Amino acid sequence: MNRMTPLEKFTGAMHTLPLVAILRGLTPGEAAAIGDAIVQPGFRLLEVPLNSPDPYASIASMRDRFPDALVGAGTVLDARRVREVHAAGGELIVSPNFDADVVREAVNLGMVCLPGVMTPTEAFGAVAAGATGLKLFPAELASPAVVKALLAVLPKGTPLMPVGGITPHNMAEWRAAGAVGFGIGSALYKPGKSAVAVRESALEFIAAHEGTTPIPHVR
Template sequence: MTTTTTRSLLDLVPVIPVVVIDRVEDAVPLARALVDGGLPVIELTLRTPVAIEAIERIAAEVPEILVGAGTIVAPQQAMLAAAAGAQFLVSPGSTPSLLGAMTDTGLPHLPGVATVSEVLALLEAGYTEMKFFPAEAAGGAKFLASIHSPVQAARFCPTGGISISNAADYLALPNVGCVGGSWITPAAAMGAQEWTRIRTLAAQAATLGEHPGSAPG
């Protein structure tokens, strides 16, 4: 998200559900389950043929959720997602053309970083909020803790390898606003359309912001 955007994606919920949808008919009930569980934000990844249509349906039928498009890896995807009704964008990395395309949509966006040099490049471009990906593989919570002092202007949404067992470790850090997690929408639950289970997992994740540094019992 650029410094000119007034609403911060990092301060809405402790966990942004990162979701892969294979069946477009699952989009609306899934979004409603997340809202009912206390997580009114969804990052729907553009990894399946139905992703754009799923964004359209959620935007049209579940206005109480903030729907975003993730895995933006090409400039044209930013435009397609915005046209479908996405309200924010997330990319796993950043290039000048990708940043330009996301900026051109006028939507809040979180470009991805994995190194200190990439963080500095985005700070120079006017960004203070970023996705840290792949979080666990790129150094995890220890990495973010170690760069906070020299790079205090940057805040992060770590994604990649985050689970209920380590999310609180990230959320306890001063430079982490939220985390992205796919554990809230496990493939088995999605396949079986177990919306009650997903609502329960969302409710559990929503409590992580209440007690930083410890997972719920």
């Protein structure tokens, strides 16, 4: 059976649940349990920021455990780190900024790349370099109106995903402006949060995306 390419995984996730789980601070020892808590309910986009403890080990572990998910790294700041993520089995590169060398290296290696942008100059530069989609970061500095304005001038179909301060309660207004997905950080996972609690948060985000009410957890 042929495995899906990174782009096919990304495209599939964008149609089903376009939420990137940002697992900053994840340790290799908890990668399986936290991954299960997120993937089993439906997440398929998993990001381990490189300022986490031993991130390459976590990426390798999650890639093996969740072959149908798109697993990779965040806070990727240079082309060397892109190659290191690729060597660990990662297929996703996310950055807080736009660096053309990072985008081009990821594209050359067949990886999905989501650079961080805030201005039209950065957004158009990232698209020209070959970015798969754009991460609007930090979203706290922007607004749904910014999303609407950027999408009015960017190439039609450019995925724009706000990251920073996203909760189940404010997703609807961003989506109404045209955001097609989100990066979810500390509201989903932070160091010390149990797998059970992470799963509950994952279900809340999924319900918010689908416009439904999550089933209360029975304790």
